[in-house]
Amino acid sequence: MTGVYLVNRSHLELEFNRNGITSTVENFIENMKEQVRDFVLNAGEEFAVDSKVIINNVVYTVLARFNVLKREDNEEDGESPRMKLIEFTSVDLIKGR
Known part of the structure:
Protein backbone atom coordinates (compact mmCIF):
# COMPACT_ATOMS: atom_id res chain seq x y z
CA MET A 1 0.00 0.00 0.00
CA THR A 2 1.21 3.49 -0.83
CA GLY A 3 1.78 5.82 2.11
CA VAL A 4 0.61 9.42 2.01
CA TYR A 5 2.30 12.37 3.69
CA LEU A 6 0.97 15.94 3.76
CA VAL A 7 4.13 18.07 3.66
CA ASN A 8 2.53 21.35 4.75
CA ARG A 9 -0.10 20.34 7.27
CA SER A 10 0.47 23.52 9.31
CA HIS A 11 -0.49 25.62 6.27
CA LEU A 12 -3.73 23.63 5.85
CA GLU A 13 -4.53 24.05 9.55
CA LEU A 14 -3.83 27.80 9.38
CA GLU A 15 -6.07 28.31 6.33
CA PHE A 16 -8.89 26.23 7.81
CA ASN A 17 -8.56 28.20 11.08
CA ARG A 18 -8.77 31.51 9.17
CA ASN A 19 -12.03 30.31 7.61
CA GLY A 20 -13.50 29.15 10.93
CA ILE A 21 -13.56 25.47 9.97
CA THR A 22 -10.79 24.09 12.19
CA SER A 23 -12.93 21.17 13.35
CA THR A 24 -12.96 19.68 9.83
CA VAL A 25 -9.17 19.46 9.32
CA GLU A 26 -8.78 15.80 10.30
CA ASN A 27 -11.71 14.77 8.11
CA PHE A 28 -10.19 16.52 5.09
CA ILE A 29 -6.78 14.95 5.66
CA GLU A 30 -8.27 11.46 5.87
CA ASN A 31 -10.41 12.04 2.77
CA MET A 32 -7.36 13.34 0.90
CA LYS A 33 -5.36 10.23 1.83
CA GLU A 34 -8.15 7.93 0.65
CA GLN A 35 -8.44 9.73 -2.68
CA VAL A 36 -4.69 9.44 -3.25
CA ARG A 37 -4.71 5.72 -2.45
CA ASP A 38 -7.83 4.99 -4.52
CA PHE A 39 -6.88 6.96 -7.62
CA VAL A 40 -3.06 6.41 -7.48
CA LEU A 41 -2.36 9.93 -8.68
CA ASN A 42 0.82 10.79 -10.56
CA ALA A 43 3.30 13.49 -9.61
CA GLY A 44 2.17 16.94 -10.65
CA GLU A 45 -1.54 16.10 -10.57
CA GLU A 46 -3.92 18.34 -8.71
CA PHE A 47 -7.08 17.17 -6.99
CA ALA A 48 -9.74 18.53 -4.65
CA VAL A 49 -11.59 17.27 -1.61
CA ASP A 50 -14.95 18.78 -0.74
CA SER A 51 -17.42 18.53 2.09
CA LYS A 52 -20.47 20.34 3.42
CA VAL A 53 -20.25 22.21 6.74
CA ILE A 54 -22.67 24.38 8.68
CA ILE A 55 -21.34 27.70 9.96
CA GLU A 76 13.69 4.07 -10.33
CA ASP A 77 13.19 0.85 -12.27
CA GLY A 78 9.54 1.67 -13.00
CA GLU A 79 8.50 0.99 -9.41
CA SER A 80 5.49 2.83 -8.09
CA PRO A 81 6.35 5.28 -5.29
CA ARG A 82 6.00 3.88 -1.80
CA MET A 83 5.20 7.29 -0.33
CA LYS A 84 3.11 9.99 -1.99
CA LEU A 85 4.04 13.50 -0.91
CA ILE A 86 1.03 15.79 -0.99
CA GLU A 87 0.96 19.57 -0.78
CA PHE A 88 -2.08 21.56 0.33
CA THR A 89 -2.58 24.54 -2.02
CA SER A 90 -5.83 26.33 -1.16
CA VAL A 91 -9.27 26.22 0.43
CA ASP A 92 -12.51 27.93 -0.58
CA LEU A 93 -15.81 28.27 1.25
CA ILE A 94 -18.75 28.29 -1.15
CA LYS A 95 -22.02 29.44 0.38
CA GLY A 96 -24.97 27.18 -0.34
CA ARG A 97 -28.24 28.46 -1.73
Whole structure:
Protein backbone atom coordinates (compact mmCIF):
# COMPACT_ATOMS: atom_id res chain seq x y z
CA MET A 1 0.00 0.00 0.00
CA THR A 2 1.21 3.49 -0.83
CA GLY A 3 1.78 5.82 2.11
CA VAL A 4 0.61 9.42 2.01
CA TYR A 5 2.30 12.37 3.69
CA LEU A 6 0.97 15.94 3.76
CA VAL A 7 4.13 18.07 3.66
CA ASN A 8 2.53 21.35 4.75
CA ARG A 9 -0.10 20.34 7.27
CA SER A 10 0.47 23.52 9.31
CA HIS A 11 -0.49 25.62 6.27
CA LEU A 12 -3.73 23.63 5.85
CA GLU A 13 -4.53 24.05 9.55
CA LEU A 14 -3.83 27.80 9.38
CA GLU A 15 -6.07 28.31 6.33
CA PHE A 16 -8.89 26.23 7.81
CA ASN A 17 -8.56 28.20 11.08
CA ARG A 18 -8.77 31.51 9.17
CA ASN A 19 -12.03 30.31 7.61
CA GLY A 20 -13.50 29.15 10.93
CA ILE A 21 -13.56 25.47 9.97
CA THR A 22 -10.79 24.09 12.19
CA SER A 23 -12.93 21.17 13.35
CA THR A 24 -12.96 19.68 9.83
CA VAL A 25 -9.17 19.46 9.32
CA GLU A 26 -8.78 15.80 10.30
CA ASN A 27 -11.71 14.77 8.11
CA PHE A 28 -10.19 16.52 5.09
CA ILE A 29 -6.78 14.95 5.66
CA GLU A 30 -8.27 11.46 5.87
CA ASN A 31 -10.41 12.04 2.77
CA MET A 32 -7.36 13.34 0.90
CA LYS A 33 -5.36 10.23 1.83
CA GLU A 34 -8.15 7.93 0.65
CA GLN A 35 -8.44 9.73 -2.68
CA VAL A 36 -4.69 9.44 -3.25
CA ARG A 37 -4.71 5.72 -2.45
CA ASP A 38 -7.83 4.99 -4.52
CA PHE A 39 -6.88 6.96 -7.62
CA VAL A 40 -3.06 6.41 -7.48
CA LEU A 41 -2.36 9.93 -8.68
CA ASN A 42 0.82 10.79 -10.56
CA ALA A 43 3.30 13.49 -9.61
CA GLY A 44 2.17 16.94 -10.65
CA GLU A 45 -1.54 16.10 -10.57
CA GLU A 46 -3.92 18.34 -8.71
CA PHE A 47 -7.08 17.17 -6.99
CA ALA A 48 -9.74 18.53 -4.65
CA VAL A 49 -11.59 17.27 -1.61
CA ASP A 50 -14.95 18.78 -0.74
CA SER A 51 -17.42 18.53 2.09
CA LYS A 52 -20.47 20.34 3.42
CA VAL A 53 -20.25 22.21 6.74
CA ILE A 54 -22.67 24.38 8.68
CA ILE A 55 -21.34 27.70 9.96
CA ASN A 56 -23.76 30.02 11.82
CA ASN A 57 -26.75 28.04 10.47
CA VAL A 58 -25.57 28.46 6.86
CA VAL A 59 -24.50 25.48 4.73
CA TYR A 60 -21.16 25.86 2.95
CA THR A 61 -19.18 23.62 0.65
CA VAL A 62 -15.53 23.51 1.70
CA LEU A 63 -13.26 22.87 -1.27
CA ALA A 64 -9.63 22.06 -0.42
CA ARG A 65 -7.09 21.65 -3.24
CA PHE A 66 -3.97 19.50 -3.15
CA ASN A 67 -1.03 18.74 -5.43
CA VAL A 68 0.97 15.50 -5.69
CA LEU A 69 4.69 16.31 -5.48
CA LYS A 70 7.33 14.60 -7.60
CA ARG A 71 9.88 12.34 -5.89
CA GLU A 72 12.90 11.48 -8.00
CA ASP A 73 14.15 8.76 -5.64
CA ASN A 74 10.98 6.65 -5.91
CA GLU A 75 10.79 6.45 -9.68
CA GLU A 76 13.69 4.07 -10.33
CA ASP A 77 13.19 0.85 -12.27
CA GLY A 78 9.54 1.67 -13.00
CA GLU A 79 8.50 0.99 -9.41
CA SER A 80 5.49 2.83 -8.09
CA PRO A 81 6.35 5.28 -5.29
CA ARG A 82 6.00 3.88 -1.80
CA MET A 83 5.20 7.29 -0.33
CA LYS A 84 3.11 9.99 -1.99
CA LEU A 85 4.04 13.50 -0.91
CA ILE A 86 1.03 15.79 -0.99
CA GLU A 87 0.96 19.57 -0.78
CA PHE A 88 -2.08 21.56 0.33
CA THR A 89 -2.58 24.54 -2.02
CA SER A 90 -5.83 26.33 -1.16
CA VAL A 91 -9.27 26.22 0.43
CA ASP A 92 -12.51 27.93 -0.58
CA LEU A 93 -15.81 28.27 1.25
CA ILE A 94 -18.75 28.29 -1.15
CA LYS A 95 -22.02 29.44 0.38
CA GLY A 96 -24.97 27.18 -0.34
CA ARG A 97 -28.24 28.46 -1.73
